[in-house]
Amino acid sequence: MSYIDHLSKDSRLRKVLADQDALTLSAHKNIPLRLCASIMSQQLSTKVAKVIFHRFLELYGGEEPTPEQIVATPLETLRGIGLSNAKAQYVLNVAQFCIDHGLNDKKLKKMSNEEIIDLLTQIKGVGQWTVEMLLMFTLGREDVFAVDDYGIQVAMKKIYKLDDSNKKELKAAMQKISAKWSPYRTYACLHLWQWKDS
DSSP states (O other), X not given: OOHHHHHTTSHHHHHHHHTSOOOOOOOOSOHHHHHHHHHHHTTSOHHHHHHHHHHHHHXXXXXXXXXXXXXXXXXXXXXXXXXXXXXXXXXXXHHHHHHHTTOOHHHHHHSOXXXXXXXXXXXXXXXXXXXXXXXXXXXXXXXXXXXXXXXXHHHHHHHTTOOOSSXXXXXXXXXXXXXXXXXXXXXXXXXXXXXXXX
16 A cells, blocks of 8 residues: 555545645765754745755865864864854764764664654754654654644644644644554654645
């Protein structure tokens, strides 16, 4: 059964899917670097985030740096490409954490979503949402639900007529609805974002 067939069991989501093409997920290499990139892009438009990431790669001759190379980069140099003091520090934190824990693609790919969230949220500057985006867009995991994502909240409030006066109750209601989408919750999120943006 395709993920579309599975998600279409939800009558409200079926209407969303009817107007959209099927999507695919892909996995990318160099997961530690992608985590640094997602920190750099927080609260920025996609366009600005791309510019900053491009400048970041230029620090290393246009090549993707290793965590060791990132750690060896002075904070001021990172500030110089347009990162705030906090973000520059968080990028260094991620690189150091990856070195300390021997984290690489092979090791992370063997771990479950929950294990990856528990591990990476120990890093100062890395929250659950950041790790969920990494699971979806870098590791290509199919069953991730980003309950804290503002876009997902907006879409689900409208589609499912949810009350958002109490954030805790809203999230509980969202979790309950999304449980039926498993094991394809990532795809549901992708379609909800698409629906919201259109």
